[in-house]
Amino acid sequence: MTTANFSKTERIDVRASTLIKQLLQDAARASHKNVSEFLLDAGVTAAEQTLADRRQFVLDETQWQAFQEALDRPVQNKTRLKSLLRNPGVLG
Numbered sequence: 184m185t186t187a188n189f190s191k192t193e194r195i196d197v198r199a200s201t202l203i204k205q206l207l208q209d210a211a212r213a214s215h216k217n218v219s220e221f222l223l224d225a226g227v228t229a230a231e232q233t234l235a236d237r238r239q240f241v242l243d244e245t246q247w248q249a250f251q252e253a254l255d256r257p258v259q260n261k262t263r264l265k266s267l268l269r270n271p272g273v274l275g
Contacts, residue, residue, distance in 0.1 A: 197222070 211221035
């Protein structure tokens with residue numbers, strides 16, 4: 184998705200250290216973009232990659248069959264898992 188295709192009506196404010204700001208400015212300049220364009224393009228790319236595996240996954244025929252079999256398998260009682268989820272852990 185390219186950010187150039189959409190009208191920009193919303194504002195995003197970001198705080199950064201002087202060193203991070205300089206790094207972003209240098210990277211934007213090297214990419215022939217301004218800092219806003221650089222941040223938006225990098226942010227959109229990162230967001231798409233982060234969400235991709237939650238929206239779609241690709242399996243070959245063998246993997247698809249194994250996935251289908253796992254879905255069709257009857258539910259099994261997992262006593263240790265149940266106990267793990269019921270009892271408080273080390274962090275509370």
